[in-house]
Amino acid sequence: MNRITWSQLKIPIKEISLDIILPSGQSFRWRKHGDEWVSVLNELIVILRQEEDHILYRSIPSQARATLTTPIDVEHVLQDYFNTSIKLSKLYREFGARDRYFKTIAPLFSGIRILRQDPWETLCSFICSTNNSIKRITQMIDNICLTFGTYVATYDGVAYYTFPRPEDLCASSSVVQKLRELGFGYRAPYVYKTALQVHEWELLGHELSELRGSSYEKVREFLMELPGVGPKVADCVCLMAFDCHSSVPIDTHMWNIVQRRYAKDAKIRPSKSKTLSKSTYDDISSHLRGLWGDYAGWAQSVLFISELRKNA
Numbered sequence: 274m275n276r277i278t279w280s281q282l283k284i285p286i287k288e289i290s291l292d293i294i295l296p297s298g299q300s301f302r303w304r305k306h307g308d309e310w311v312s313v314l315n316e317l318i319v320i321l322r323q324e325e326d327h328i329l330y331r332s333i334p335s336q337a338r339a340t341l342t343t344p345i346d347v348e349h350v351l352q353d354y355f356n357t358s359i360k361l362s363k364l365y366r367e368f369g370a371r372d373r374y375f376k377t378i379a380p381l382f383s384g385i386r387i388l389r390q391d392p393w394e395t396l397c398s399f400i401c402s403t404n405n406s407i408k409r410i411t412q413m414i415d416n417i418c419l420t421f422g423t424y425v426a427t428y429d430g431v432a433y434y435t436f437p438r439p440e441d442l443c444a445s446s447s448v449v450q451k452l453r454e455l456g457f458g459y460r461a462p463y464v465y466k467t468a469l470q471v472h473e474w475e476l477l478g479h480e481l482s483e484l485r486g487s488s489y490e491k492v493r494e495f496l497m498e499l500p501g502v503g504p505k506v507a508d509c510v511c512l513m514a515f516d517c518h519s520s521v522p523i524d525t526h527m528w529n530i531v532q533r534r535y536a537k538d539a540k541i542r543p544s545k546s547k548t549l550s551k552s553t554y555d556d557i558s559s560h561l562r563g564l565w566g567d568y569a570g571w572a573q574s575v576l577f578i579s580e581l582r583k584n585a
């Protein structure tokens with residue numbers, strides 16, 4: 274019997290649709306149990322249930338933390354994670370006024386917002402995302418948490434773990450072999466070497482989150498120095514963890530949309546190739562940034578998800 278009480282986060286469904294956002298490739302750690310979404314944030318199991326005018330939430334602290342005195346302000350954690358200070362209906366109106374195609378798509382996909390995720394978890398997850406499906410990435414992320422993370426608690430018969438920190442993933446080079454066994458393939462050494470570099474940077478007294486507030490160009494340049502991080506991975510991480518709201522990632526879904534809808538205006542020649550040259554990538558990305566403005570990455574997400582669902 275579960276006696277944890279529910280609290281309310283005041284945000285209507287048109288501002289946030291959990292059923293659209295949480296399984297759509299921004300985070301790979303949310304699980305649906307009946308009508309509840311469950312994950313781990315800040316070492317807490319967080320349980321969400323969407324209602325028309327608000328989200329109901331409750332949490333279970335990690336067993337290791339249960340005896341600590343300062344309780345975590347879960348409402349604040351969720352407001353931060355869901356970027357609730359950003360008003361989505363206003364953004365949708367602005368995108369619609371700038372872009373006729375967006376205006377036709379938007380009514381079918383309301384409530385799509387960008388999550389503000391932990392930088393390390395996002396970086397590591399998107400290194401795993403190259404040439405990969407959401408289902409497989411989710412499986413890999415489950416495996417890495419189970420093997421290298423710390424146990425939080427069990428809810429509804431499922432054990433939840435934290436996402437491993439960089440130091441957990443670079444303790445020894447045998448990590449690479451273990452990651453390969455967990456299905457990471459050629460991405461295994463990238464995860465290990467990136468963990469090593471980030472950990473060394475942390476030992477110098479830095480943390481990834483200190484890059485929040487830096488320009489998009491600076492954050493992107495930093496990320497692209499890391500093993501396994503190309504333009505698309507860097508742009509996703511910029512957008513979903515570093516507050517670079519104008520970042521526009523271009524993958525095969527976006528490339529398909531661009532060829533159908535934006536190629537003429539962006540002066541992009543159609544191509545059957547699935548891979549983009551650096552200059553085509555940059556041209557498309559900066560054209561869409563110019564079209565949609567400072568929150569271009571939020572508009573990208575609506576179109577990305579519309580294409581994802583079309584191909585599902």
Ligand SMILES: Nc1nc2[nH]c(O)nc2c(=O)[nH]1
Pocket residue numbers: 297298299402509522523524573574575577578
């Ligand atoms: N909103 C977006 N989510 C994504 N997941 C993923 O793998 N790529 C993307 C993306 O471009 N946008």
